[in-house]
Amino acid sequence: MSDRDTIVALATAAGGAVAIVRVSGSDAERCASLVWQGRTACPEGEESRCNGPRCTHGSPEPGEPASGGIRMENSRHRALASAPARTLVLGSVPGVDGEVLAVRMPGPGSFTGEDVVELQCHGGTLVARRILGCLLEAGCRHAEPGEFTKRAFLNGRIDLTQAEAVADLVGAHSESALRLANRQLDGLLGRRVRAMREALHGLLCEMEVRLDFPEEDLDWRSEEEVLGTVREACALMDQLIASRREGEILRHGVSVAIVGPPNVGKSSLLNAILGRDRAIVTEIPGTTRDTLEEFAHIRGIPVRLTDTAGIREPGDRIERSGIERSHEAARNAQLVLWVGEATRPESVESIDLPEFEVPLLKVANKADLLSEGIASSLGEGVVLLSALTGEGLDELYDAIERAVWEFPHARESDVAVNARHAALLEEARGELNEVETLVAREEWELGAICLRASIDAIGRVTGDTIAPDVLDNIFSEFCIGK
Ligand code: GDP
Numbered sequence: 001m002s003d004r005d006t007i008v009a010l011a012t013a014a015g016g017a018v019a020i021v022r023v024s025g026s027d028a029e030r031c032a033s034l035v036w037q038g039r040t041a042c043p044e045g046e047e048s049r050c051n052g053p054r055c056t057h058g059s060p061e062p063g064e065p066a067s068g069g070i071r072m073e074n075s076r077h078r079a080l081a082s083a084p085a086r087t088l089v090l091g092s093v094p095g096v097d098g099e100v101l102a103v104r105m106p107g108p109g110s111f112t113g114e115d116v117v118e119l120q121c122h123g124g125t126l127v128a129r130r131i132l133g134c135l136l137e138a139g140c141r142h143a144e145p146g147e148f149t150k151r152a153f154l155n156g157r158i159d160l161t162q163a164e165a166v167a168d169l170v171g172a173h174s175e176s177a178l179r180l181a182n183r184q185l186d187g188l189l190g191r192r193v194r195a196m197r198e199a200l201h202g203l204l205c206e207m208e209v210r211l212d213f214p215e216e217d218l219d220w221r222s223e224e225e226v227l228g229t230v231r232e233a234c235a236l237m238d239q240l241i242a243s244r245r246e247g248e249i250l251r252h253g254v255s256v257a258i259v260g261p262p263n264v265g266k267s268s269l270l271n272a273i274l275g276r277d278r279a280i281v282t283e284i285p286g287t288t289r290d291t292l293e294e295f296a297h298i299r300g301i302p303v304r305l306t307d308t309a310g311i312r313e314p315g316d317r318i319e320r321s322g323i324e325r326s327h328e329a330a331r332n333a334q335l336v337l338w339v340g341e342a343t344r345p346e347s348v349e350s351i352d353l354p355e356f357e358v359p360l361l362k363v364a365n366k367a368d369l370l371s372e373g374i375a376s377s378l379g380e381g382v383v384l385l386s387a388l389t390g391e392g393l394d395e396l397y398d399a400i401e402r403a404v405w406e407f408p409h410a411r412e413s414d415v416a417v418n419a420r421h422a423a424l425l426e427e428a429r430g431e432l433n434e435v436e437t438l439v440a441r442e443e444w445e446l447g448a449i450c451l452r453a454s455i456d457a458i459g460r461v462t463g464d465t466i467a468p469d470v471l472d473n474i475f476s477e478f479c480i481g482k
Contacts, residue, residue, distance in 0.1 A: 003154060006031055007143035008135045010128050011118070011481040019128035021119045022481060023140055024112045024148055029081055029104060031138040032117040035131065036102050038079035038091040080104060080117070088120070096130045098122045112148050113155025146478025150471065153463060159190040160463025160474070164418065167478050168251060173295065173302040177250040180416055189415040190462045192240070196233050197458040203229050204455060207448045226439050230432055237429045240417050246405075247416030253295070253302035254404050257329040260339035261347055262310025265365040268387035269339060270294065270307040290322055291329050299401045306333065311352050327354055335403050336360040337396075342370045342384055345377050359403050367392055420474070421461050428457035 006025025012018065023032055080102060083089040088101045101120040110116040121127045136142070144150075146167070153163045165184035172178040183189075203226060210220055221229075258266045273296050292307040306329045309322030330336045330353055340348030342364035351360070364378050368386040378384060383399050385392025417425065431454035438447035459465035 001141070001144075003151065006140045007147055007151075008132060008140035009143035009148070009481040010132060011148075012123070012128075014125050016123045019121055019123045019125075021121070021128055021131050021135065022143075022148065023117045023119075023135060024110070024114050024143075024151060025140070026115060027139060028115040028117045029106075031135055031140050032102065032104070032119065033080045034138040035134040036080060036091050036093050036100060036119060038083060038089050038102065093119070093121070093131050093134060095134075096121065096127055098127065100131065108155065108157075111157065112151040113157045114151060143480060144475075145480050146475035146482055149478060149482050150475045153471075158185075159187065159194075160466065160471075161190040161193070161421070161461065162187055163463070164420075164474065166482055168418075170479060170482060171251070173253060174250065174297055174300055176300045177302065180247070180250050183414055189240075189417065189421075192236070192415060193421075193458060193461050194464075196236050197455055197462075197464070199229055200233055200451060200455050200458070204448060204451045207444055207451065211444055211448065223439060223442070227436060230435050230439070234429060234432050234436075237425050237432070240415070241422050241425050241429065243413050243416040244419065244422040246413055247418050247422075249301060249404060250416060251418065253304050254335060255304045255306065255333045256335045256337060256400070257306045257308060257326075257333035258337045258339060259308050259311060259326050259330050259353065260337075260363075261352070262312055264310070264339050264341045264347060265387045266310065266339050267292075267307050269337070269363070269365060269385075270305055272387040272390060272393060273298070273305060291325050298397050301401065301404055303400075330358065331356045333358055335400065337363050337400075339363045339365050341365060342367045342378065345379070348382055349379055361396075361399050361403060363396065424457045424461050428454040431457065 004026065006023060006027035008021060008023045008031075011020040011022040079091070080089075081104075083102065083104060085104055085106050088103050091100055091102055092098075093100045098121060103118050103120075105111070105116040105118070107114040107116070119131055121131060146163075149158075149163045149166045152158050153160060158166075162185050165181045168181035169178065169185060172181050203221075206221060207226075258270055260266055270292070274294055290309065294305050294307075296303050296305055308326035308329050309319065311323055311326055314320035314323055336353075336358050338348070338351050338353070338360055340346075340363070342348070343366060345364070348362050348364045351362075362379070362382045364382050364384045365387055367384045368389050368391065370384075383392065383396045385396055431450045434450040435447050435454065438444075438450060456465050460470070463471070
């Protein structure tokens, strides 16, 4: 397997109306020409005739097989090669039902930087699989997960943060996650990181020249100026590292566990948030015996909600295991909603959970059954609501939003790093701390070593300096066809 092979994959998910087969590599046009035949290879001025079902332009010559996959005959190569770049051309693949549109995107201006051809056919796996099979026979090989994006990176079309944004874009569960991925794909994070790296690199060059020619009295930056550049980079790094939480939340969502005694309305609350009846709601306590996970958006935050079995003295073995799972769900969550009944304030206040360090919001449900006197006996910070009428849900969303962001989140950040970026930036930041101390002591030689290490770590964020096995790791997370 080599990075020079011509690769092919289905670029669309199953179930769509249209399927796209993507080919990339130096042989892309030749392979696609063997499989696909155009109908628009006609004399100028006759194009309009050529798109109809009766069109004979580009159809098999007399004596040629009408079907059978690959055509080794040469005359069709021209059909694709002469098609205008980045323009859909009508045609077909012998042996495959229906029309197949082709578009050729010559390198180096294509997404991967190589010659790319995409064939669009009717959706449904069969047709596309047939075309894929023909292309494999023509000499392509199956693309590995993320291989198209990896090639785009290796050919310098995008940096590593942009490559990661492609995966984020596919996995985005919310509008804000999508916006974030788009900005990253646009190169915003990469540009910011690279500018910081360049500033530090300029400093390193100067420090090294200073070491090589100590006797020269050139116009060196003062110690204060050096420290200023280092501190500026530190501040930017701190800002980026702090955006990790937001990045993680937007990329992966927040896990919220709904726990509490039986029959207080946990399943009803899940249904009310989802806006549909997902969980079974009954007046019989102990009916939810297992956890149930659903996905929702609360104020633009992707949320994984887990409804759990009611917590009480277990009646049988099945209930005990359900309750153990409730404890586990609470422990693993990023936020716990402890639900009790507004008419029984003690059910809201006496939290029957093992000790753990997860933020918890107290919810008093069934507010519709409440008389005013009882409402005032609820403790501070308790969210009063009715899953039945929907009253108080907005207050719950406010409280969840506050708990998730830990501060009023008026404006979303323009960039937000992921765990990999944050780890590298922390490493780079640690080295810069050393640089600060060493420069202050005028230990230029050691300072330069730490500065180089810092620059190297920053370079790994954008992929300017990175080991091949790390790259393989990153791209293996992608889906095939991307
Ligand atoms: P869970 O066992 O905690 O999941 O509770 P359920 O959601 O199954 O609800 C238990 C009972 O309480 C059902 O009969 C629900 O209709 C009722 N219930 C749930 N929420 C409310 C509410 O806000 N108001 C009233 N009046 N009844 C509710």
